[in-house]
Amino acid sequence: MRVLLRNIILALFIVLVAGPIVAVVVYRFVPPPVTPLMLIRAAEGKGLDHRWRSIRTVAPALPRALIAAEDARFCEHSGFDFDALQKAYANNGGAERFAAARPSASRPPRTSSCGPAVPMFA
Numbered sequence: 001m002r003v004l005l006r007n008i009i010l011a012l013f014i015v016l017v018a019g020p021i022v023a024v025v026v027y028r029f030v031p032p033p034v035t036p037l038m039l040i041r042a043a044e045g046k047g048l049d050h051r052w053r054s055i056r057t058v059a060p061a062l063p064r065a066l067i068a069a070e071d072a073r074f075c076e077h078s079g080f081d082f083d084a085l086q087k088a089y090a091n092n093g094g095a096e097r098f099a100a101a102r103p104s105a106s107r108p109p110r111t112s113s114c115g116p117a118v119p120m121f122a
Contacts, residue, residue: 031052042048055063067074073081 034048034050038048038050064075071081073084077083
């Protein structure tokens with residue numbers, strides 16, 4: 001019984017802690033083979049066609065534009081927008097609802113980790 005419990009704890013550690021760290025290190029040097037959005041598009045019948053481009057081959061403004069799409073003030077702060085965090089804290093009524101207001105640095109980018117972009121004004 002102890003061996004089973006130890007193996008379960010070890011497996012959870014690998015999946016929840018070590019796995020994401022290893023993925024970040026690997027994907028720092030190797031482009032991901034597919035993203036969730038690519039899989040969604042393939043399931044919609046649009047095929048699975050992707051051609052990775054080096055950052056050096058795209059327009060110089062593109063990386064900043066992608067970051068600005070996620071966080072318009074990214075170039076004005078060091079990764080954590082404390083003004084936005086303070087506003088969220090005040091607007092959400094204190095600490096009990098504050099946990100939902102994460103800075104963009106701690107959120108995954110919409111296009112690579114989440115599904116299709118949701119329109120802001122529906």
